Amino acid sequence: MSDPSPRSLPRPLRIGNASGFYGDRFDAMREMLTGGPLDVLTGDYLAELTMLILGRDRLKDARLGYARTFLRQLEECLGLAHERGVRIVANAGGLNPAGLAERIRELVTRLGLPTRVAHVEGDSLPPPPGGLTAHAYLGGTGITACLAAGADVVVTGRVTDAALVTGPAAWWHGWGPEEYDALAGAVVAGHVLECGTQATGGNYAFFRDHDIRRPGFPLAEIHSDGTSVITKHPGTGGAVDPGTVTAQLLYETGGARYAGPDVTARLDTVRLAADGPDRVRITGVRGEEPPPTLKVGLCRIGGWRNEVVFVLTGLDIEAKAEIVREQIEGAFQRAKSRPACIRWELSRTDRPDAPTEETAGALLRLVVRDPDPDAVGRTVSGAAIELALGSYPGFHVTAPPGKGTPYGVFEAEYVAAGEVAHFAVLPDGVREAMPHPVRTRVLEDVVEPAPPSPLPGGPTRRAPLGLVAGARSGDKGGDANVGVWVTSDDAWRWIVHALTVDRFQELIPESRQLRVVRHQLPALRALNFTVHGLLGEGVASQARFDPQAKALGEWLRSRHLDIPEVLL
Numbered sequence: 001m002s003d004p005s006p007r008s009l010p011r012p013l014r015i016g017n018a019s020g021f022y023g024d025r026f027d028a029m030r031e032m033l034t035g036g037p038l039d040v041l042t043g044d045y046l047a048e049l050t051m052l053i054l055g056r057d058r059l060k061d062a063r064l065g066y067a068r069t070f071l072r073q074l075e076e077c078l079g080l081a082h083e084r085g086v087r088i089v090a091n092a093g094g095l096n097p098a099g100l101a102e103r104i105r106e107l108v109t110r111l112g113l114p115t116r117v118a119h120v121e122g123d124s125l126p127p128p129p130g131g132l133t134a135h136a137y138l139g140g141t142g143i144t145a146c147l148a149a150g151a152d153v154v155v156t157g158r159v160t161d162a163a164l165v166t167g168p169a170a171w172w173h174g175w176g177p178e179e180y181d182a183l184a185g186a187v188v189a190g191h192v193l194e195c196g197t198q199a200t201g202g203n204y205a206f207f208r209d210h211d212i213r214r215p216g217f218p219l220a221e222i223h224s225d226g227t228s229v230i231t232k233h234p235g236t237g238g239a240v241d242p243g244t245v246t247a248q249l250l251y252e253t254g255g256a257r258y259a260g261p262d263v264t265a266r267l268d269t270v271r272l273a274a275d276g277p278d279r280v281r282i283t284g285v286r287g288e289e290p291p292p293t294l295k296v297g298l299c300r301i302g303g304w305r306n307e308v309v310f311v312l313t314g315l316d317i318e319a320k321a322e323i324v325r326e327q328i329e330g331a332f333q334r335a336k337s338r339p340a341c342i343r344w345e346l347s348r349t350d351r352p353d354a355p356t357e358e359t360a361g362a363l364l365r366l367v368v369r370d371p372d373p374d375a376v377g378r379t380v381s382g383a384a385i386e387l388a389l390g391s392y393p394g395f396h397v398t399a400p401p402g403k404g405t406p407y408g409v410f411e412a413e414y415v416a417a418g419e420v421a422h423f424a425v426l427p428d429g430v431r432e433a434m435p436h437p438v439r440t441r442v443l444e445d446v447v448e449p450a451p452p453s454p455l456p457g458g459p460t461r462r463a464p465l466g467l468v469a470g471a472r473s474g475d476k477g478g479d480a481n482v483g484v485w486v487t488s489d490d491a492w493r494w495i496v497h498a499l500t501v502d503r504f505q506e507l508i509p510e511s512r513q514l515r516v517v518r519h520q521l522p523a524l525r526a527l528n529f530t531v532h533g534l535l536g537e538g539v540a541s542q543a544r545f546d547p548q549a550k551a552l553g554e555w556l557r558s559r560h561l562d563i564p565e566v567l568l
Contacts, residue, residue: 143167184287185226250483466557
């Protein structure tokens with residue numbers, strides 16, 4: 001590919017996304033390359049759980065540790081990207097960006113293409129005792145340097161998700177490290193793009209408003225001042241509107257300050273406006289100096305886990321569940337080996353006078369954890385299966401319990417940014433050290449504005465919250481995030497007073513003994529809740545039925561409260 005000298009071009013950067021996670025739609029790279037013009041195509045392959053998966057891969061084979069599907073996608077699409085002049089930037093390097101870059105060079109040679117490959121490294125840190133991996137979240141400057149050196153493909157390890165967009169945007173527009181507003185605008189655009197089709201109608205509260213059977217992947221047009229337009233290729237499925245963009249903006253964020261290694265973006269300054277069919281313009285984003293520390297993700301093996309799901313059918317469900325609990329506890333006592341952590345959960349999926357056996361059944365789930373694999377293996381499987389002919393009527397389980405499996409734990413720590421070396425390994429093999437930010441700013445909470453006056457009194461009706469509010473939820477380590485938004489000023493005047501922390505905890509009983517923090521984002525007519533500790537030790541430990549809190553927002557929307565009839 002020839003260098004387009006982007007800084008001399010007056011037009012915005014057209015940057016798309018083709019992956020929101022490791023395992024996303026395989027054909028998305030080809031769809032994005034053929035669906036319309038692009039300058040850069042990104043892919044986000046890393047999540048907290050993915051780092052554990054890649055860590056286990058590398059324990060088996062030190063040459064692995066990267067997202068192998070990305071390499072297969074390139075095999076199909078690298079020639080197409082070369083023909084169309086599209087540069088590719090992805091964090092698919094995972095734990096081994098140098099290894100992936102070498103595999104791509106081998107692929108380039110085999111395909112006979114003049115593609116130049118670079119990678120970013122330095123995120124890998126020595127894990128603490130007992131740790132599996134430790135990775136700092138780097139910013140976009142290494143990506144910028146690789147593209148400036150002529151790279152056609154850039155692969156990274158653990159960078160922030162938004163860095164996949166800020167790096168190319170800074171290269172395209174020639175931004176300096178202290179152009180905070182422009183960088184912050186790119187961070188916001190990058191956060192919208194990072195989860196792929198979640199910005200185009202996927203996982204969207206008001207999904208019935210659009211055809212989301214096969215949503216297209218998103219792209220952004222990023223201007224030189226950091227303003228952007230979120231859109232998608234013509235003719236692709238799904239939709240882009242202020243609601244779909246708001247939902248993704250709230251996903252896995254917290255308060256008004258959204259911190260990153262390059263800049264802290266002020267989410268309370270974001271303004272959204274429809275800009276035509278399937279186009280949403282983002283303006284007004286303000287940026288501040290980045291914090292002096294970098295987030296570090298630590299992964300370790302937390303212990304061993306096993307699970308048994310008992311099916312309880314028909315009458316006397318509660319009594320049947322109690323019998324099983326007593327029998328299992330008795331077996332543990334006789335074996336003199338009780339797992340360190342035992343969790344029971346009864347899901348009343350049964351219906352009275354059910355037309356099928358399955359709809360007459362409830363599920364009683366037993367989850368055990370222990371540092372010793374023997375404590376969750378034969379001890380548990382024996383206790384469960386030996387009940388087969390001597391327990392409640394209709395005894396059966398969804399699957400025979402096994403020996404138990406190891407589970408991972410994700411933890412976040414912070415280190416001084418100056419302690420982490422950030423390198424761009426350029427296409428010619430030169431390792432260029434990235435400078436650390438000269439100016440930083442310690443994060444502090446934003447003083448939220450006084451909420452608007454509440455709606456005047458009037459008749460109310462008991463109804464689901466979701467009739468007037470959308471929500472999207474997710475995980476950050478052991479914490480859950482729930483973003484809630486409304487679409488009118490009157491609904492905002494009501495919800496900001498009605499959906500307090502106390503009311504949230506009333507509606508979500510699991511959260512009552514936990515610390516819940518609420519943040520206001522008036523410009524988005526949104527509230528963001530963080531529920532600390534709801535997910536235990538994180539997704540890999542599978543501490544609850546929905547270990548990533550993906551459906552927590554939908555549960556909240558289904559809960560009933562008194563809503564003014566004027567809003568309904």
